[in-house]
Amino acid sequence: MNLAVAVSAVSPPCGELRKTSQWNVNLEQTFSLAAHPIRNNLLLSRSRDYLVCLLKVPTRGFSKTKARPAKRSMQVFCMDYPRPELENTINFLEAAKLSASFRDCTRPKKSLEVVIAGAGLAGLSTAKYLADAGHRPILLEARDVLGGKVAAWKDEEGDWYETGLHVFFGAYPNVQNLFGELGINDRLQWKEHSMIFAMPEKPGQFSRFDFPEFAPAPFNGIWAILKNNEMLTWPEKVKFAIGLLPAMIGGQSYVEAQDKLSVTEWMKKQGVPDRVNDEVFIAMSKALNFINPDELSMQCILIALNRFLQEKHGSKIAFLDGNPPQRLCMPIVDHIQSQGGQVQLNSRIQKIESNSDRTVKQFVLSNGSVVTGDAYVFATPVDILKLLLPEEWKEIPYFQRLKQLVGVPVINVHIWFDRKLKNTYDHLLFSRSPLLSVYADMSVACKEYYNPNRSMLELVFAPAEEWIARSDSDIVNATMMELEKLFPEEIAADQSKARILKYHVVKTPRSVYKTVPNCEPCRPLQRSPVHGFYLAGDYTKQKYLASMEGAVLSGKLCAQAIVQVYPCHLESQYIILNSVVAVNIVLAFYVLNVSSFYDIPD
DSSP: SSOOOOOOOOOOOOOOOOEOSSOOOOOTTTTTOSOOOHHHHHHHHHOOSEEEEEEEEOTTTTTOOOOOOOHHHHHHEEEEEEOOOOOOOHHHHHHHHHHHHHHHHHOOSSSSEEEOOOOOOHHHHHHHHHHTOOOOOEEEEESSSBGGGGGGEOOOSSSSESSSSEEEEEOHHHHHHHHHHTTOGGGGGEEOOOEEEEESSSSSOEEEEOOOOOOOOTTHHHHHHHHHOSSSOOHHHHHHHHHHHHHHHHHHHHHHHHHBBBBHHHHHTOOOOOOIIIIIHHHHHHHHHHSSSSSSSSHHHHHHHHHHHHTTTTEEEEEEEEHHIIIIHHHHHHHHHHOOOOSSHHHHHHEEOOOSSSSEEEEEESSEEEEEOOOOEHHHHHHHHHHHGGGGTTTTTHGGGGGGGBBBEEEEEEEESSSSSSOSSOEEEOOOOOSSEEEHHHHOOOOOTTOOOOOOOEEEESSSSTTSSHHHHHHHHHHHHHHHSSSTOOTTTSSSSSOEEEEEEOOOOOOOOOOOTTOGGGGOOOOOOTTTTOOTTTSOOOOOOSSSHHHHHHHHHHHHEEEEEHHHHHHHHHHHHHHHHHHHHHHHHHHHHHHHHHHHHH
């Protein structure tokens, strides 16, 4: 799951726009960079793998004053909520136990050098937990920026733009544990436990699902659904609930069995009205996997619903308080390096060179250098792995099945406006637009991006398959036409109202794997049949599918697989070596004693 389903708002009072903030917006010291090669690279990095464009619009005559208030403007609050109580949930405790297993395991007599390709969340997680277990990871990143699918770049004016609009669920137990282990829980800005959908038939209006704090799961979710009468009628709610009964009764086995059906097919089979799809599932499908319900596996939806209904704070979300490379990835790098590991940017893998027995001989980098280790991990997107597989591996069924896993294209759009938009929220919004998935006013929702005078909308443009090759100006023009419906009083497609100061468009031709029906059997375990070669990434086998949580969990499972295999391997080598030495010593003494007894000359 990539994006959240929780948004907050306040009732629109009459009068002018007012801004209140509980933040210290002077972040110069907080975000200052030390003289560090990786940190400094983050400032000026640009990507060859991501297509990025910046447009500046002349601002002649622009006044840096607040926009003229409308008669019924929104009162915008920048307010974070307390961190929810997550530590006592079953999933959090299981994740904590797995984390502790690395710290508490017997230290190896000889640390493994594990070479890891890819410094996204999967690669960083793998390296972090291997370091916790006493091993020495060597993490190689092809680009000059950390984060993979959570990468971000700083433009020449000091503004950040990201690969995607990322938020953090309460139902992300391994991610939440990771923040705690790094001591950065305070970098998550928790929002009100709500869900807000735009109303296409009522431009500028939104429909809320509010999860009450007093009710435990699943009753808080049931309350939120029952209290909302704008999107679904009571007969539709009843039929939807009846359709979900098999999932509630059948549990995980039922959920996994639905992988063979798309969302649309499952709804028809269960007799769920089409309006439930139109009103809810189109938006959910695009938020979860950037595709429409007729393509998405129903397993993906049921896993999300299962997490949200079982955990009181499962659907509650938080924004990171700044750019992901510095605020999330760098603390992981610092931890890895403090344990003796290495992280190298600009280290692109050109070839996986194998031995005659098919094991990995070395990674060959694009600059001609080679990197060797005791074990090897590929933590890149599955599409990159498939391009670099050695020919002799492609006939192995484990790798053949990867052909069915393909990354889905997605586009992230950032638009800076010349004024503060009033019809906005300190949260994430489902646009319910045919072209857009979710969006947020990051000048309100994120501390580092905070601006009291101008809005910056970050929007996920999906499905993007038909748009990924289009020009950035075409994409922004299409986005503005959709925004005109969301902000009818403030935005016009021709910019006769709010004007664009600049924009960034980040295209990812192959993002998370496309969660279509029947792809679950193709997802590989982290330990491959090639001895010493492992995989990490959200496409590998783990229960959270294509998400940040899935990436972090896959890294932990990959590290676990290595730790489980190699201690025995190293111990056996140690025993064999000691046995050989002992035998040699015994033979030496025997020969010496025999020579002495018979007085054999030297």
